[in-house]
Amino acid sequence: MSATTTNATPAPAPPGLPACAQVDLGAITSNVAALKALAGNAEVMAVVKADAYGHGLLPSARAALRGGATWLGVAQLPEAVELRRAGIEAPLLSWLHVPGQDFVKAVNLGIDLGISTTWALDQVLAAATVSGQTARVHLKVDTGLGRNGAWDADLEALLATLASAQAKQAVEVVGLFSHFAYADAPQHPTVKAQQERFEGIVAQAERAGIRPQVRHLANSAATLTNPSAHYDLVRPGLSVYGLSPVPDLAAPEDFGLREAMRLVARLSSVKESPAGQGVSYGHAYTTSEDTRLGLVPMGYSDGVPRHATNVGPVQVGSRRYAVAGRVCMDQFVLDLGRDSTAKAGDEVVLFGVGVEGEPTAQDWAAAIDTINYELVTRVGARVPRVYLGGDT
Numbered sequence: 001m002s003a004t005t006t007n008a009t010p011a012p013a014p015p016g017l018p019a020c021a022q023v024d025l026g027a028i029t030s031n032v033a034a035l036k037a038l039a040g041n042a043e044v045m046a047v048v049k050a051d052a053y054g055h056g057l058l059p060s061a062r063a064a065l066r067g068g069a070t071w072l073g074v075a076q077l078p079e080a081v082e083l084r085r086a087g088i089e090a091p092l093l094s095w096l097h098v099p100g101q102d103f104v105k106a107v108n109l110g111i112d113l114g115i116s117t118t119w120a121l122d123q124v125l126a127a128a129t130v131s132g133q134t135a136r137v138h139l140k141v142d143t144g145l146g147r148n149g150a151w152d153a154d155l156e157a158l159l160a161t162l163a164s165a166q167a168k169q170a171v172e173v174v175g176l177f178s179h180f181a182y183a184d185a186p187q188h189p190t191v192k193a194q195q196e197r198f199e200g201i202v203a204q205a206e207r208a209g210i211r212p213q214v215r216h217l218a219n220s221a222a223t224l225t226n227p228s229a230h231y232d233l234v235r236p237g238l239s240v241y242g243l244s245p246v247p248d249l250a251a252p253e254d255f256g257l258r259e260a261m262r263l264v265a266r267l268s269s270v271k272e273s274p275a276g277q278g279v280s281y282g283h284a285y286t287t288s289e290d291t292r293l294g295l296v297p298m299g300y301s302d303g304v305p306r307h308a309t310n311v312g313p314v315q316v317g318s319r320r321y322a323v324a325g326r327v328c329m330d331q332f333v334l335d336l337g338r339d340s341t342a343k344a345g346d347e348v349v350l351f352g353v354g355v356e357g358e359p360t361a362q363d364w365a366a367a368i369d370t371i372n373y374e375l376v377t378r379v380g381a382r383v384p385r386v387y388l389g390g391d392t
């Protein structure tokens with residue numbers, strides 16, 4: 001693996017904000033460029049669902065397109081509609097629907113639709129009739145994930161309906177795709193089995209007269225670790241934002257990636273506290289000596305997990321601390337130590353790229369036994385995203 005290390009010192013957060021998520025759009029652009037280089041002949045669909053994994057939908061999408069993504073992917077139709085209405089012309093795919101969604105709007109806006117059920121195909125065909133346009137669809141098949149995707153029982157029927165609808169130009173089957181169960185464990189036997197199943201279904205579709213332009217299977221982990229799964233298009237999400245999908249195997253920099261989000265707050269107060277003082281609700285922490293307590297105006301409503309009580313890693317100046325006591329809705333406390341010179345207004349770094357010794361989102365994930373995906377996507381709506389390094 002190539003090692004590209006960036007030593008860019010993060011810019012401090014703008015003063016006067018209780019908390020903010022600084023988003024380095026230049027990192028998103030260069031991460032996509034790195035993914036594109038790894039993908040070889042495959043095109044890159046940057047996955048920007050869930051508000052671009054918490055980084056902000058439109059600025060992140062534009063940064064990804066600047067990096068060479070030629071497609072954008074989202075889970076839900078309203079996300080795709082927002083991208084299209086903002087003037088983004090790249091092909092867009094949305095793949096998770098419920099009956100009664102506005103597929104006419106989707107067809108009129110030229111949004112590609114993932115199809116994994118017979119009801120969805122029926123509703124999309126009806127929408128194509130209403131709009132008088134050809135619906136662009138990607139057949140989503142379940143090759144072993146056991147989640148979203150057509151099973152064998154529906155596959156024959158879907159292929160037959162798609163073939164006849166395609167003959168009438170009601171649909172264009174642009175893609176055929178699936179999703180891995182164990183892409184983050186590249187040696188797991190299901191990985192190869194799913195690929196073989198996928199290739200079998202591609203052949204089955206061809207026999208039914210369906211030759212999609214793009215076959216796609218790879219999420220971030222498969223994009224980074226499994227070139228044999230790249231096919232025509234890769235669908236990285238997490239890695240676009242500079243996080244490693246295989247943190248036990250490799251760090252972001254091992255893939256030439258850089259974390260795009262830096263989550264910071266400002267100390268609201270620093271006060272002297274005696275030894276033996278219980279801290280925050282339920283006194284889950286007690287000071288062991290005379291000390292200084294710093295109040296951080298960020299809590300679980302902002303995405304700081306309540307499970308981070310007493311364990312969430314934080315940096316103030318050059319010192320690392322763990323959250324002291326319960327994380328509350330709007331705030332948590334740090335035991336800064338009696339010799340601390342920290343004062344109200346000083347920056348508190350929850351996570352960033354790690355180049356200045358600060359914790360990373362992966363450090364938080366490890367501390368509270370979750371995955372890095374959850375840390376960035378849960379940053380709350382109250383936390384402003386402040387963009388650096390490119391046009392929004």
Ligand SMILES: *Cc1c(COP(=O)(O)O)cnc(C)c1O
Pocket residue numbers: 047049095178179218219220221235236237238239245
């Ligand atoms: C979320 C998602 C992706 C991106 O996955 P990452 O692990 O974040 O790269 C790709 N494809 C589908 C179908 C998804 O739901």
